[in-house]
Amino acid sequence: MPDSYRRIVLASRPRGAVTPDNFRLETVATPVLQDGELLVRNHYLSLDPYMRGRMSAARSYAASQALDQTMIGGTVGEVVASRHAGFAVGDAVVGVLGWTELAVTDGAQLRKVDADKLPLSAYLGAVGMPGMAAWYGLNRIIKPRAGETIVVSAASGAVGSVVGQLARLQGCRVVGIAGGPAKCRYVIDELGFDACIDYKGGKLEADLAAATSDGVNGIFENVxxxxxxxxxARTSAFGRVALCGLIGGFGGADMALHNARLLLINRLTVQGFIVTEHMELWDQGLTELAELVASGQVKYRETVTQGIAAAPEAFIGLLQGFNFGKQLVKLI
Incomplete structure (x- = not known):
C-alpha cells in the first residue's frame, strides 16, 4: 500500500469562468484502514458539466462542493486493500470518490462492475451516469414513439450521443446539434443520427428548420x-422536453427563451430531472445499456487526459466544448 497519494481540492469558488487557480493539487498520507473500510486505486476519473454547478455556493439541488476538500467526481478503479466483508482485493468498482488517485471508503454507494465484459472507462460513460441520464430522460420523459422526430443538443457528448442512438433504436428520426463539422460528421456517420446541425455555422435556426420540416416531437436538452x-420554435403540439443540463449558461451566455409562448401554444410538457434521484431504475437502465454497448448497438467515444494534475485544464476544456465524447482523466 502506498504511503501517500495525490488529490485535487477546490481552493476557491469561480467568479465567472472556471480557472486553474480554483483548484489545488495536494499530496496526502494514506490513512490506515479501519474495520468495514476498503482502499480503492482509481483508474479513471469522470469529468462532467454538473461539477461546475457544485463549485458554486448558490442554492441548488445538491450541496455545494466544500472548499479545501477533494473535488467531487465519478470514478472507476480497483480494490487494493480491504477490511470490508463485501469487497475483496481485485474487485472492479464504480463510485463517486472524487478527483483523487486513492480513496478510503466504507463501500456506501460503491458498485461492483465486470471488467471482463466492458472496458472500465465505459462504466463512467455510456454504461454509467451519462448513459443513465440519456436512458431516463428519453424513456421516462420524452417517451418516444416510432416515427417521431427527436432533437438532441450536445449530440456528440457523453449524454447526447447515447440519447440519439437509443432513439434511433426505437424507430425515431433524430436530429443532433453539435459544434463543428467534425463532430457533426461523427454524429451522422458513426452514431447514425439522421441529421446534425453545426451551431457554429451561424445558421442554427434556419438549418434546424430545414432538418425538421415535419416538426419536433421531443427535445433532449443539454445546453x-x-x-x-x-x-x-420547431415543436409540434404535445411535444415533450427532457431538460437534462444547461451547460450553455456556465459561461454567462444569455439563457433567455424568446419562444416561451410555444410552451402554451403547443401544450408542451417540460420536465427537468436529476438522474441520481432515480436510483431505483439504475439496475434496469444500466443492464440494458451494458448489453447494447457490448453488442455494438450503442457506440461511444472518449477524450482521455493523462494524470490527475491535468484534471483542472481538462475540466475547463470540457466546459468550453473541447472534448469529443466522454471526458475522462486516466490516473494509472
Missing part, C-alpha cells in the same frame, strides 16, 4: 439558451 429556443 439551453439559443439551442433550446431554436428547438422550441
Amino acid at each position: 439551453g439558451g439559443v439551442m433550446l429556443d431554436a428547438a422550441l
Whole structure:
C-alpha cells in the first residue's frame, strides 16, 4: 500500500469562468484502514458539466462542493486493500470518490462492475451516469414513439450521443446539434443520427428548420439558451422536453427563451430531472445499456487526459466544448 497519494481540492469558488487557480493539487498520507473500510486505486476519473454547478455556493439541488476538500467526481478503479466483508482485493468498482488517485471508503454507494465484459472507462460513460441520464430522460420523459422526430443538443457528448442512438433504436428520426463539422460528421456517420446541425455555422435556426420540416416531437436538452429556443420554435403540439443540463449558461451566455409562448401554444410538457434521484431504475437502465454497448448497438467515444494534475485544464476544456465524447482523466 502506498504511503501517500495525490488529490485535487477546490481552493476557491469561480467568479465567472472556471480557472486553474480554483483548484489545488495536494499530496496526502494514506490513512490506515479501519474495520468495514476498503482502499480503492482509481483508474479513471469522470469529468462532467454538473461539477461546475457544485463549485458554486448558490442554492441548488445538491450541496455545494466544500472548499479545501477533494473535488467531487465519478470514478472507476480497483480494490487494493480491504477490511470490508463485501469487497475483496481485485474487485472492479464504480463510485463517486472524487478527483483523487486513492480513496478510503466504507463501500456506501460503491458498485461492483465486470471488467471482463466492458472496458472500465465505459462504466463512467455510456454504461454509467451519462448513459443513465440519456436512458431516463428519453424513456421516462420524452417517451418516444416510432416515427417521431427527436432533437438532441450536445449530440456528440457523453449524454447526447447515447440519447440519439437509443432513439434511433426505437424507430425515431433524430436530429443532433453539435459544434463543428467534425463532430457533426461523427454524429451522422458513426452514431447514425439522421441529421446534425453545426451551431457554429451561424445558421442554427434556419438549418434546424430545414432538418425538421415535419416538426419536433421531443427535445433532449443539454445546453439551453439559443439551442433550446431554436428547438422550441420547431415543436409540434404535445411535444415533450427532457431538460437534462444547461451547460450553455456556465459561461454567462444569455439563457433567455424568446419562444416561451410555444410552451402554451403547443401544450408542451417540460420536465427537468436529476438522474441520481432515480436510483431505483439504475439496475434496469444500466443492464440494458451494458448489453447494447457490448453488442455494438450503442457506440461511444472518449477524450482521455493523462494524470490527475491535468484534471483542472481538462475540466475547463470540457466546459468550453473541447472534448469529443466522454471526458475522462486516466490516473494509472
